Amino acid sequence: MPTADKRSTARYRERNSTADRALDILGLFTSDKPSWSGAEIAAQLGVARSTGYRYLQSLVGRGFLEEAPHGFRLGPRIFELARVARVGVGLSEVSLPVMRALSEQVNETVLLTRRSGSSVVCLDLVEARRAVRLTYERGHVLPINAGAAAEVLLAWADPAEVAAVLSSAPLERFTAKTLTNPDDLRARLVQIRKRGVAVSQGELDEHILGVSAPIRDAVGSVCAAISVAALAMRVPRSELDALKIAVRNAAVDISRGLTLVDA
The missing domain is CATH 3.30.450.40 (GAF domain)
Structure with a gap:
Protein backbone atom coordinates (compact mmCIF):
# COMPACT_ATOMS: atom_id res chain seq x y z
CA MET A 1 0.00 0.00 0.00
CA PRO A 2 1.48 3.42 -0.93
CA THR A 3 2.70 5.52 1.97
CA ALA A 4 1.42 9.07 2.58
CA ASP A 5 4.71 10.49 1.23
CA LYS A 6 4.43 8.49 -1.99
CA ARG A 7 0.79 9.53 -2.45
CA SER A 8 1.79 13.17 -1.91
CA THR A 9 4.62 12.87 -4.47
CA ALA A 10 2.29 11.29 -6.99
CA ARG A 11 -0.26 14.11 -6.52
CA TYR A 12 2.55 16.67 -6.91
CA ARG A 13 3.68 15.06 -10.16
CA GLU A 14 0.08 14.98 -11.39
CA ARG A 15 -0.29 18.70 -10.59
CA ASN A 16 2.90 19.44 -12.50
CA SER A 17 1.71 17.37 -15.43
CA THR A 18 -1.62 19.22 -15.45
CA ALA A 19 0.15 22.58 -15.30
CA ASP A 20 2.35 21.58 -18.23
CA ARG A 21 -0.71 20.58 -20.24
CA ALA A 22 -2.44 23.86 -19.42
CA LEU A 23 0.59 25.84 -20.59
CA ASP A 24 0.78 23.73 -23.74
CA ILE A 25 -2.85 24.58 -24.48
CA LEU A 26 -2.39 28.32 -23.90
CA GLY A 27 0.66 28.25 -26.14
CA LEU A 28 -1.45 27.07 -29.07
CA PHE A 29 -3.30 30.37 -29.37
CA THR A 30 -1.79 32.82 -31.84
CA SER A 31 -2.94 35.83 -33.86
CA ASP A 32 -3.14 33.50 -36.88
CA LYS A 33 -5.29 30.98 -35.03
CA PRO A 34 -7.09 32.62 -32.09
CA SER A 35 -9.73 29.89 -31.76
CA TRP A 36 -9.39 26.12 -31.35
CA SER A 37 -11.95 23.34 -31.09
CA GLY A 38 -11.73 20.81 -28.30
CA ALA A 39 -10.96 18.03 -30.79
CA GLU A 40 -8.11 20.05 -32.33
CA ILE A 41 -6.58 20.73 -28.94
CA ALA A 42 -6.81 17.08 -27.87
CA ALA A 43 -5.10 16.09 -31.12
CA GLN A 44 -2.32 18.63 -30.59
CA LEU A 45 -1.74 17.33 -27.05
CA GLY A 46 -1.92 13.71 -28.17
CA VAL A 47 -4.55 12.83 -25.55
CA ALA A 48 -8.08 11.44 -25.60
CA ARG A 49 -10.85 13.99 -26.20
CA SER A 50 -12.25 13.39 -22.70
CA THR A 51 -8.84 14.18 -21.20
CA GLY A 52 -8.48 17.25 -23.36
CA TYR A 53 -11.89 18.56 -22.35
CA ARG A 54 -11.00 18.09 -18.70
CA TYR A 55 -8.02 20.39 -19.13
CA LEU A 56 -10.11 22.86 -21.12
CA GLN A 57 -12.87 23.03 -18.56
CA SER A 58 -10.32 23.72 -15.83
CA LEU A 59 -8.91 26.66 -17.84
CA VAL A 60 -12.41 27.95 -18.61
CA GLY A 61 -13.35 27.76 -14.95
CA ARG A 62 -10.41 29.95 -14.01
CA GLY A 63 -10.99 32.47 -16.78
CA PHE A 64 -7.91 31.65 -18.86
CA LEU A 65 -10.12 30.41 -21.71
CA GLU A 66 -13.70 31.03 -22.72
CA GLU A 67 -16.01 29.15 -24.98
CA ALA A 68 -16.47 30.66 -28.42
CA PRO A 69 -19.08 29.82 -31.11
CA HIS A 70 -16.71 27.35 -32.78
CA GLY A 71 -14.44 26.27 -29.95
CA PHE A 72 -12.33 28.05 -27.35
CA ARG A 73 -10.46 31.36 -27.22
CA LEU A 74 -8.34 33.20 -24.67
CA GLY A 75 -10.32 34.44 -21.70
CA PRO A 76 -10.39 37.63 -19.61
CA ARG A 77 -7.83 36.39 -17.10
CA ILE A 78 -5.18 36.37 -19.85
CA PHE A 79 -5.86 40.03 -20.63
CA GLU A 80 -5.67 40.93 -16.94
CA LEU A 81 -2.26 39.27 -16.71
CA ALA A 82 -1.13 41.07 -19.86
CA ARG A 83 -2.04 44.41 -18.30
CA VAL A 84 -0.14 43.51 -15.14
CA ALA A 85 2.90 42.48 -17.20
CA ARG A 86 2.92 45.85 -18.94
CA VAL A 87 2.92 47.83 -15.68
CA GLY A 88 6.34 49.34 -15.07
CA VAL A 89 7.71 48.37 -18.47
CA GLY A 90 9.40 51.53 -19.70
Whole structure:
Protein backbone atom coordinates (compact mmCIF):
# COMPACT_ATOMS: atom_id res chain seq x y z
CA MET A 1 0.00 0.00 0.00
CA PRO A 2 1.48 3.42 -0.93
CA THR A 3 2.70 5.52 1.97
CA ALA A 4 1.42 9.07 2.58
CA ASP A 5 4.71 10.49 1.23
CA LYS A 6 4.43 8.49 -1.99
CA ARG A 7 0.79 9.53 -2.45
CA SER A 8 1.79 13.17 -1.91
CA THR A 9 4.62 12.87 -4.47
CA ALA A 10 2.29 11.29 -6.99
CA ARG A 11 -0.26 14.11 -6.52
CA TYR A 12 2.55 16.67 -6.91
CA ARG A 13 3.68 15.06 -10.16
CA GLU A 14 0.08 14.98 -11.39
CA ARG A 15 -0.29 18.70 -10.59
CA ASN A 16 2.90 19.44 -12.50
CA SER A 17 1.71 17.37 -15.43
CA THR A 18 -1.62 19.22 -15.45
CA ALA A 19 0.15 22.58 -15.30
CA ASP A 20 2.35 21.58 -18.23
CA ARG A 21 -0.71 20.58 -20.24
CA ALA A 22 -2.44 23.86 -19.42
CA LEU A 23 0.59 25.84 -20.59
CA ASP A 24 0.78 23.73 -23.74
CA ILE A 25 -2.85 24.58 -24.48
CA LEU A 26 -2.39 28.32 -23.90
CA GLY A 27 0.66 28.25 -26.14
CA LEU A 28 -1.45 27.07 -29.07
CA PHE A 29 -3.30 30.37 -29.37
CA THR A 30 -1.79 32.82 -31.84
CA SER A 31 -2.94 35.83 -33.86
CA ASP A 32 -3.14 33.50 -36.88
CA LYS A 33 -5.29 30.98 -35.03
CA PRO A 34 -7.09 32.62 -32.09
CA SER A 35 -9.73 29.89 -31.76
CA TRP A 36 -9.39 26.12 -31.35
CA SER A 37 -11.95 23.34 -31.09
CA GLY A 38 -11.73 20.81 -28.30
CA ALA A 39 -10.96 18.03 -30.79
CA GLU A 40 -8.11 20.05 -32.33
CA ILE A 41 -6.58 20.73 -28.94
CA ALA A 42 -6.81 17.08 -27.87
CA ALA A 43 -5.10 16.09 -31.12
CA GLN A 44 -2.32 18.63 -30.59
CA LEU A 45 -1.74 17.33 -27.05
CA GLY A 46 -1.92 13.71 -28.17
CA VAL A 47 -4.55 12.83 -25.55
CA ALA A 48 -8.08 11.44 -25.60
CA ARG A 49 -10.85 13.99 -26.20
CA SER A 50 -12.25 13.39 -22.70
CA THR A 51 -8.84 14.18 -21.20
CA GLY A 52 -8.48 17.25 -23.36
CA TYR A 53 -11.89 18.56 -22.35
CA ARG A 54 -11.00 18.09 -18.70
CA TYR A 55 -8.02 20.39 -19.13
CA LEU A 56 -10.11 22.86 -21.12
CA GLN A 57 -12.87 23.03 -18.56
CA SER A 58 -10.32 23.72 -15.83
CA LEU A 59 -8.91 26.66 -17.84
CA VAL A 60 -12.41 27.95 -18.61
CA GLY A 61 -13.35 27.76 -14.95
CA ARG A 62 -10.41 29.95 -14.01
CA GLY A 63 -10.99 32.47 -16.78
CA PHE A 64 -7.91 31.65 -18.86
CA LEU A 65 -10.12 30.41 -21.71
CA GLU A 66 -13.70 31.03 -22.72
CA GLU A 67 -16.01 29.15 -24.98
CA ALA A 68 -16.47 30.66 -28.42
CA PRO A 69 -19.08 29.82 -31.11
CA HIS A 70 -16.71 27.35 -32.78
CA GLY A 71 -14.44 26.27 -29.95
CA PHE A 72 -12.33 28.05 -27.35
CA ARG A 73 -10.46 31.36 -27.22
CA LEU A 74 -8.34 33.20 -24.67
CA GLY A 75 -10.32 34.44 -21.70
CA PRO A 76 -10.39 37.63 -19.61
CA ARG A 77 -7.83 36.39 -17.10
CA ILE A 78 -5.18 36.37 -19.85
CA PHE A 79 -5.86 40.03 -20.63
CA GLU A 80 -5.67 40.93 -16.94
CA LEU A 81 -2.26 39.27 -16.71
CA ALA A 82 -1.13 41.07 -19.86
CA ARG A 83 -2.04 44.41 -18.30
CA VAL A 84 -0.14 43.51 -15.14
CA ALA A 85 2.90 42.48 -17.20
CA ARG A 86 2.92 45.85 -18.94
CA VAL A 87 2.92 47.83 -15.68
CA GLY A 88 6.34 49.34 -15.07
CA VAL A 89 7.71 48.37 -18.47
CA GLY A 90 9.40 51.53 -19.70
CA LEU A 91 11.49 52.72 -22.57
CA SER A 92 14.73 51.14 -21.33
CA GLU A 93 13.13 47.77 -20.68
CA VAL A 94 11.71 47.65 -24.20
CA SER A 95 14.88 49.04 -25.80
CA LEU A 96 17.65 47.05 -24.12
CA PRO A 97 17.07 43.69 -25.87
CA VAL A 98 17.06 45.48 -29.24
CA MET A 99 20.14 47.49 -28.28
CA ARG A 100 22.02 44.33 -27.31
CA ALA A 101 21.07 42.67 -30.58
CA LEU A 102 22.19 45.71 -32.58
CA SER A 103 25.47 45.94 -30.69
CA GLU A 104 26.09 42.26 -31.36
CA GLN A 105 25.23 42.70 -35.03
CA VAL A 106 27.51 45.67 -35.73
CA ASN A 107 30.02 45.10 -32.89
CA GLU A 108 29.82 48.73 -31.81
CA THR A 109 28.51 50.67 -28.81
CA VAL A 110 24.78 51.47 -28.85
CA LEU A 111 23.12 54.31 -26.97
CA LEU A 112 19.55 55.22 -26.00
CA THR A 113 18.94 58.95 -25.59
CA ARG A 114 16.06 61.32 -24.89
CA ARG A 115 15.74 65.07 -25.14
CA SER A 116 15.12 67.13 -22.01
CA GLY A 117 14.60 70.77 -22.90
CA SER A 118 17.78 72.10 -24.44
CA SER A 119 19.84 69.03 -23.52
CA VAL A 120 19.99 65.34 -24.37
CA VAL A 121 20.22 62.63 -21.71
CA CYS A 122 21.87 59.26 -22.22
CA LEU A 123 19.34 56.82 -20.73
CA ASP A 124 21.17 53.60 -21.44
CA LEU A 125 24.19 52.22 -23.20
CA VAL A 126 25.35 48.80 -24.42
CA GLU A 127 29.08 48.51 -24.98
CA ALA A 128 30.50 46.35 -27.73
CA ARG A 129 33.32 43.88 -27.25
CA ARG A 130 35.61 46.41 -28.90
CA ALA A 131 34.36 49.37 -26.86
CA VAL A 132 35.24 52.93 -27.72
CA ARG A 133 36.18 55.60 -25.22
CA LEU A 134 33.33 58.11 -25.17
CA THR A 135 32.95 61.41 -23.36
CA TYR A 136 29.50 60.34 -22.12
CA GLU A 137 27.92 57.42 -20.35
CA ARG A 138 24.63 56.35 -18.78
CA GLY A 139 22.97 59.39 -17.17
CA HIS A 140 25.30 61.86 -18.85
CA VAL A 141 23.82 65.10 -20.22
CA LEU A 142 24.78 65.88 -23.82
CA PRO A 143 24.54 69.07 -25.88
CA ILE A 144 21.60 69.60 -28.22
CA ASN A 145 23.64 70.68 -31.23
CA ALA A 146 26.36 68.04 -31.54
CA GLY A 147 26.16 64.40 -32.53
CA ALA A 148 23.69 62.25 -34.42
CA ALA A 149 21.49 61.44 -31.41
CA ALA A 150 20.96 65.08 -30.49
CA GLU A 151 20.21 66.05 -34.08
CA VAL A 152 17.65 63.25 -34.52
CA LEU A 153 15.82 64.33 -31.38
CA LEU A 154 15.82 67.95 -32.48
CA ALA A 155 14.81 67.10 -36.06
CA TRP A 156 11.39 65.79 -35.01
CA ALA A 157 10.78 68.24 -32.17
CA ASP A 158 8.00 70.82 -32.37
CA PRO A 159 9.20 73.75 -34.53
CA ALA A 160 8.40 76.22 -31.76
CA GLU A 161 10.55 74.20 -29.34
CA VAL A 162 13.38 74.07 -31.88
CA ALA A 163 13.21 77.85 -32.32
CA ALA A 164 13.26 78.38 -28.56
CA VAL A 165 16.22 76.03 -28.07
CA LEU A 166 18.29 77.57 -30.86
CA SER A 167 17.61 81.13 -29.75
CA SER A 168 18.00 80.66 -26.00
CA ALA A 169 21.81 80.87 -25.93
CA PRO A 170 24.81 80.64 -28.27
CA LEU A 171 25.40 77.06 -29.38
CA GLU A 172 28.57 75.59 -27.91
CA ARG A 173 31.43 74.42 -30.10
CA PHE A 174 33.17 71.14 -29.22
CA THR A 175 35.21 70.44 -32.35
CA ALA A 176 35.83 72.15 -35.66
CA LYS A 177 32.85 70.21 -37.09
CA THR A 178 30.29 71.26 -34.46
CA LEU A 179 27.40 73.23 -35.95
CA THR A 180 26.95 76.48 -34.01
CA ASN A 181 25.03 78.51 -36.59
CA PRO A 182 21.27 78.00 -36.02
CA ASP A 183 20.50 78.30 -39.76
CA ASP A 184 23.07 75.63 -40.60
CA LEU A 185 21.61 73.36 -37.95
CA ARG A 186 18.05 73.89 -39.21
CA ALA A 187 19.18 72.92 -42.71
CA ARG A 188 20.76 69.77 -41.25
CA LEU A 189 17.50 68.90 -39.48
CA VAL A 190 15.56 69.13 -42.74
CA GLN A 191 17.91 66.63 -44.34
CA ILE A 192 17.66 64.28 -41.37
CA ARG A 193 13.86 64.24 -41.57
CA LYS A 194 14.04 63.42 -45.27
CA ARG A 195 16.50 60.56 -44.77
CA GLY A 196 15.01 59.20 -41.55
CA VAL A 197 18.45 58.86 -39.99
CA ALA A 198 21.26 61.13 -38.82
CA VAL A 199 24.96 60.60 -39.45
CA SER A 200 27.60 62.71 -37.76
CA GLN A 201 31.37 62.50 -37.58
CA GLY A 202 33.61 64.39 -35.20
CA GLU A 203 30.96 66.87 -34.00
CA LEU A 204 31.23 66.00 -30.33
CA ASP A 205 34.19 63.61 -30.21
CA GLU A 206 36.72 64.16 -32.99
CA HIS A 207 37.19 60.52 -33.92
CA ILE A 208 33.65 59.24 -33.37
CA LEU A 209 31.12 58.40 -36.06
CA GLY A 210 27.49 58.45 -34.92
CA VAL A 211 24.45 57.00 -36.66
CA SER A 212 21.05 57.60 -35.07
CA ALA A 213 17.38 56.99 -35.81
CA PRO A 214 14.18 58.14 -34.09
CA ILE A 215 12.12 55.96 -31.75
CA ARG A 216 8.37 56.61 -31.80
CA ASP A 217 5.85 56.04 -29.02
CA ALA A 218 2.40 54.49 -29.36
CA VAL A 219 0.92 57.68 -30.87
CA GLY A 220 3.74 58.07 -33.39
CA SER A 221 5.62 60.90 -31.70
CA VAL A 222 9.42 60.74 -31.53
CA CYS A 223 10.24 60.09 -27.89
CA ALA A 224 13.86 58.91 -28.00
CA ALA A 225 16.73 57.92 -30.29
CA ILE A 226 18.86 54.84 -30.72
CA SER A 227 22.42 55.41 -31.91
CA VAL A 228 25.58 53.58 -32.80
CA ALA A 229 28.84 55.23 -31.76
CA ALA A 230 31.98 53.90 -33.46
CA LEU A 231 35.49 54.93 -34.22
CA ALA A 232 35.19 56.49 -37.68
CA MET A 233 38.28 54.64 -38.89
CA ARG A 234 36.52 51.31 -38.20
CA VAL A 235 33.57 52.02 -40.50
CA PRO A 236 34.48 52.07 -44.21
CA ARG A 237 32.26 54.23 -46.39
CA SER A 238 31.12 51.07 -48.18
CA GLU A 239 29.58 49.79 -44.91
CA LEU A 240 27.84 53.01 -43.88
CA ASP A 241 24.57 52.32 -45.70
CA ALA A 242 24.27 48.90 -44.04
CA LEU A 243 24.90 50.50 -40.66
CA LYS A 244 22.17 53.11 -41.28
CA ILE A 245 19.71 50.36 -42.22
CA ALA A 246 20.56 48.37 -39.07
CA VAL A 247 20.00 51.41 -36.84
CA ARG A 248 16.72 52.32 -38.55
CA ASN A 249 15.48 48.74 -38.21
CA ALA A 250 16.36 48.74 -34.51
CA ALA A 251 14.43 51.98 -34.03
CA VAL A 252 11.41 50.42 -35.75
CA ASP A 253 11.62 47.34 -33.51
CA ILE A 254 11.70 49.47 -30.35
CA SER A 255 8.84 51.64 -31.61
CA ARG A 256 6.79 48.50 -32.27
CA GLY A 257 7.55 47.27 -28.76
CA LEU A 258 6.41 50.55 -27.22
CA THR A 259 3.18 50.35 -29.19
CA LEU A 260 2.50 46.85 -27.80
CA VAL A 261 3.26 47.95 -24.25
CA ASP A 262 0.84 50.88 -24.49
CA ALA A 263 -1.85 48.90 -26.29
